[in-house]
Amino acid sequence: MIASVIRTCFPVAANVVAERAEEINKLNVFPVPDGDTGTNMSLTLGTVVKEVEALPQDATIEDIAKAITHGSLMGARGNSGVITSQILRGLAEGLCDAKDQDNPTAADIAHAFRRSVKVAFKAVRKPVEGTILTVLRDMSTRADQLEKAHITATEMLDALVIEAYESVARTPELLPVLKENGVVDSGAFGFATFFEAFVNAVEGKAGEVSDFKTTVDSSDAKAAVSSKVAIELNDDWEGSQYRYCNEFLFHANDESFDRDAALAFLATMGDCELLVGEYPDFKVHVHSNTPDKVLAYMLERGQIFEVFIHNMDLEAHERTAKIAADKAAEEKAPKKPLGFVAVAAGSGEASILTSLGVDVVVSGGQTMNPSTADILAAVEKTNAENVIVLPDNGNIRMAAEAAASACEDAHVAVVPTKTVPQAFSAMFVADPEGTLEDNVEAMTDAVSEVRGGEVTRAVRDSQAADGSPIHAGDVMGIEDGAITVVGSSVKDVTVELIRRMQEAEEGDTLTILAGKDLDDASFQEILDAISAAEPSLELDSHRGEQPLYPIVFSIE
Structure with missing residues (x-):
């Protein structure tokens, strides 16, 4: 079970980081403000996804752990990517030790988090408090505390999500440069x-959190983070005396290669030195003014x-220019009368919503629950006096x-709205020139005529x-949140779910969206x-490209 869950859920999580890479980039001020943490983490995770997806269907957790270790090492980019690779390696190795792989x-x-802490901290010669490593250690400490309470795995995971965000919110108190710039640590936030x-993908939910011995939920924890990400301009180069970020893969000539001596040499060349991997393949990272040496x-x-x-100097100036341009655009543009915000998980869904007049699409859905802060930021981004929000999921x-x-x-x-197709119908009747009240009434009426279904x-x-x-592995047809059809074929379950819905109440039009993992030929069938x-x-x-749900549809 662990193997199948990782294969299913890792790509979903990697996609979320990819979609939020620019947001993570803008937080990046440590160790230097070069604005690439989100990009580097996304590239690292993307390589892992390719390695895992290339495995046969019957791959074991040991096979997947090797793919994660090798993929993250080969694809690790930047300081954050290399450290992330070691975190993933430790977690994967730790999960291999589970006695019951099905439960x-x-x-x-x-145990997996303890292993991850050991591997990740070993890779970094000078760990700094207030970074991704701090968050990892805090999560492991929390896991150790909860282990003694004999809770379920689900309760453990939910509690660790909360701990992750609470720890991220504390990073400015531990690392002065973060507090000076009004941000949390970018790598920590990315993780x-x-x-x-x-x-969320593992549990098939949109962020409900267990009530087990906690007084906050993940949205509260994320709100604490969002209150500390008022990004400031930073155009100085005090973060590092070194200009170049050097990273490459290294294949040792023979077993006489002295890893410790090489790492010591890298330390004389600059800072943020990392040399991770196992003989004969290693990943090298260092900030230096002499990459030739x-x-x-x-x-x-x-x-x-x-x-x-x-060239981190140039990248830092580029980051500053982007932030300045965004702020200038926000300040100059006059507010329009009415704006629209919607939530969508797939790129196709987002494109359709945008074409229908939605100003800002928030990345999220059944397995990617956006926080109140995420939605509030989107509302502000519309630059409108009145804004209508379409959550497109009951849990949001x-x-x-x-x-x-x-x-x-x-x-x-x-x-x-409970589904993206409902949002389509709502936007069809939206009137940008109308009042907020009239639009809400018309759009709500339109939504009431739409019934939704999902297949996963x-x-x-x-x-x-x-x-x-x-x-586990069965195909489910879901109508209005209830599982009403179960089978082995996406096609058969989809057809049967539509048949039942038509039998209950006949509709005229079916709007249907193909998911990310459903190819065109299968969709046509x-x-x-x-x-x-x-x-x-x-x-x-349409192609919706939503993850986890090969089919999403509405009938009206």
Whole structure:
């Protein structure tokens, strides 16, 4: 089970980091303000995804751990990427030790975090408090505390998401440069974002948090983070006396290669030196003013490849220019009368919403729960006097309403959409020239005429609305939050779910979105099957590219 869960959920979490890479980049002021942490973490995670997806379907957790270790090492970019690679390596190695691979326990999770702390801290010669390493250690300490309480694995994961964000919120108190610039640590925030998305995907939820011995939930913890990310301009170069970020892969000539001596040499060349991996393959990272000397030293001891040398000075100025441009644009643009914010998980969904007039699309959905702060930031980004928010998921509605209540610069209302196709229908009747009240009424009426359905695979054993058993791997058809159809084929479950919904209440139009993992040929087969079974139903098909849900549709 651990192997299948990682294979399913790791790509989802990696995609969330990729979508939020620019947001993470803007927080990057340590060790130097070169604005690349989000990009580097995303590239590192992306390489892992490719390695894991290349494995056969019957790959074991040991196979996956090796793929994670090798993929993250080969794809590690920048200081944050290299450290992330070691965190992932430790977690994967720790999970391999679980006695029952089908039913991992809270103790197994705690063990994996202890292993991760050991591996990650060993890789960094001079750990700095207030960084990703601090968050990792805090999560491990919390896991150790909860392990003694004999809680479930789900309760453990939920509690660690909270701990991750609470620890991120504390980073400015531990690292002065963060406090001076009004930000949290970018690498720490990136890791918390990845971990939350992974846990949400594992649990198939949009962020509900267990009540086990805690007085806060993940949205509260994220709000604490958002209060400390008022990004300031930083155009000085006090973060480092070194200009170039050097990173490359190294293949040692023979077993006589002295890793400790090489690491000591790198320390004389600059700072942020890292040399991770196992003989004969290593990843090298160092900030230095003399990349030629770094490369020459390593060339005498082996082969180098995948060489990247970045001018951090220029990157820092570029980061500052981007932030300044964003601020200037916000200050100059006059507020428009009415704006729209919607939540979507897939790039196709986002493109359609934008074409229909949505100003800002927040990345999120059933397994990627945006916080109140995320939605509030999107509302502010619309630069409108009045804003309508479409949460597109029942579990996101409360966060949207909290954002509406908290906003002081605009009048905000929420139209309670539960699916992205409902948002399509709402936007079809939206009138940008109309009043907030009239639009809310018209859009709410439009949504009430739309019924939604989703098709996905179960990641764990459960039961359907009628009490029938569901096994991990089964295909589930979901109507209005209830599992009503279970089968083995996405096509068959989709057709049967639509048949039942049409039998209950006949509709005229079916809007259907293909998920990220559903290829065009399979999608067309499903469309043909629907046309054959429901010839009177008009089909409006699109690529939604949403993760985890191969099919999302609405009938009206």
